[in-house]
Amino acid sequence: MRHYQSLQHHYHLLLGLNQDWEVAEVRLSMEARAVYIRLAHKAGVEVICPECQSPCSIFDHAPERRWRHLDTMQFATELRARVPRCQCKQCGVKTIEVPLAGKHSPFTWMFEAFGVAVLQSAASTSEACALLRIGWEGAQRLMNRAVERGLVRRSLDGFEHAGMDEKSFGSGHDYITTLNDLSEGEARVIEVVHGRKHEDAVALLEQIPEAQRGQIKAVAMDMWDAYLKAARQVLPEADIVHDRYHISAHLNAAVDRVRKDEHKRLMSQGDDTLKGSKYQWLRTHADKRSSEAVSFRKLHELDLKTSRAWHYKEDFRHFWNYHYAGAAERFYKDWRKAVMSSRLEPMKKVARLIDAHWQEILNYIKHRITNAASEGLNSRIQAIKSAARGFRSFANYRVRILFHCGRLDLKPTPTH
Numbered sequence: 001m002r003h004y005q006s007l008q009h010h011y012h013l014l015l016g017l018n019q020d021w022e023v024a025e026v027r028l029s030m031e032a033r034a035v036y037i038r039l040a041h042k043a044g045v046e047v048i049c050p051e052c053q054s055p056c057s058i059f060d061h062a063p064e065r066r067w068r069h070l071d072t073m074q075f076a077t078e079l080r081a082r083v084p085r086c087q088c089k090q091c092g093v094k095t096i097e098v099p100l101a102g103k104h105s106p107f108t109w110m111f112e113a114f115g116v117a118v119l120q121s122a123a124s125t126s127e128a129c130a131l132l133r134i135g136w137e138g139a140q141r142l143m144n145r146a147v148e149r150g151l152v153r154r155s156l157d158g159f160e161h162a163g164m165d166e167k168s169f170g171s172g173h174d175y176i177t178t179l180n181d182l183s184e185g186e187a188r189v190i191e192v193v194h195g196r197k198h199e200d201a202v203a204l205l206e207q208i209p210e211a212q213r214g215q216i217k218a219v220a221m222d223m224w225d226a227y228l229k230a231a232r233q234v235l236p237e238a239d240i241v242h243d244r245y246h247i248s249a250h251l252n253a254a255v256d257r258v259r260k261d262e263h264k265r266l267m268s269q270g271d272d273t274l275k276g277s278k279y280q281w282l283r284t285h286a287d288k289r290s291s292e293a294v295s296f297r298k299l300h301e302l303d304l305k306t307s308r309a310w311h312y313k314e315d316f317r318h319f320w321n322y323h324y325a326g327a328a329e330r331f332y333k334d335w336r337k338a339v340m341s342s343r344l345e346p347m348k349k350v351a352r353l354i355d356a357h358w359q360e361i362l363n364y365i366k367h368r369i370t371n372a373a374s375e376g377l378n379s380r381i382q383a384i385k386s387a388a389r390g391f392r393s394f395a396n397y398r399v400r401i402l403f404h405c406g407r408l409d410l411k412p413t414p415t416h
């Protein structure tokens with residue numbers, strides 16, 4: 001082993017530099033707890049034009065640039081260099097590419113790769129920032145670059161089942177709409193737009209390249225006219241599937257309406273049977289021996305309007321289990337007939353709502369897709385939102401969602 005190699009030479013090896021570059025200076029600052037490494041491009045070496053790849057001579061050197069690199073021990077490490085500019089006969093004067101860092105990046109490739117991994121696994125962006133010792137702006141730049149290359153590499157082959165879902169954004173009544181891929185395996189977010197109006201939804205769906213729109217077989221969504229019209233316009237061949245969880249939510253709300261009205265009537269007669277029972281009626285009571293289930297059964301055995309409403313709500317759950325449209329249709333006809341003669345106005349209202357969206361609800365039996373199935377996605381988006389209370393910029397919010405929920409290949413690929 002040769003012990004007399006210089007510090008510069010060690011760093012040349014550690015950085016994996018090629019022969020065009022040398023380490024001109026290594027400086028350690030104890031106060032800043034940092035290592036500064038100045039690189040120099042060797043004189044007289046031929047360079048390559050970044051545009052047309054033809055060999056050129058050096059024109060001059062651009063002003064010094066700095067890149068954050070992986071730490072040396074616990075010391076933040078920064079590379080500095082004046083990058084040569086070449087004189088290309090075709091392209092003019094251009095700054096050459098450096099082997100250690102991507103174009104316009106304030107980080108080396110190795111730091112970017114490490115930063116992406118930390119951002120992916122840290123509980124929050126602020127935790128990742130602390131681990132990486134970078135600011136929020138730096139983290140955002142890392143994510144912007146990662147998402148940009150991830151989107152270029154992404155394939156939409158097999159994207160057959162789409163979902164459109166609204167999410168609140170910031171505070172107040174501001175919304176975003178996500179386009180999800182519900183096709184197979186874990187769901188992913190394909191794109192995000194600001195807003196939930198018709199034109200927003202159209203802009204979102206038009207992000208699907210025209211050649212691939214024909215492969216979309218179905219789109220899951222809430223009973224929301226703006227989405228419905230947009231999907232019919234941009235994806236005329238796709239079936240619309242109304243989200244089963246929204247129907248369930250309507251049924252639950254109807255049971256609660258019946259309970260409130262009945263409770264009020266009973267209370268006026270001095271009967272507090274239904275007092276404090278709201279949540280019992282919203283549950284399914286799968287464990288029939290639990291104490292809650294037993295007390296619920298007692299309540300349920302009383303011949304109350306609320307019991308009957310609850311029964312219709314529970315019964316409708318069978319609808320989603322059918323695999324043949326004909327059988328599902330027969331089930332619904334019977335259910336509807338019973339509900340319509342029940343004198344439970346809130347339940348009848350739901351039946352009329354189902355009638356009005358019948359084909360889109362029946363389409364569930366054929367495609368079996370729902371945005372709610374991507375529960376993991378929803379909770380991750382929620383976490384992104386609450387970790388960065390009140391995103392001031394939609395662009396940053398979009399990048400965070402695609403970074404964490406787009407299932408993109410985010411790894412940096414050095415060009416050399």
Ligand SMILES: [Zn+2]
Pocket residue numbers: 049050051052053054088089090091092
């Ligand atoms: Zn050129």
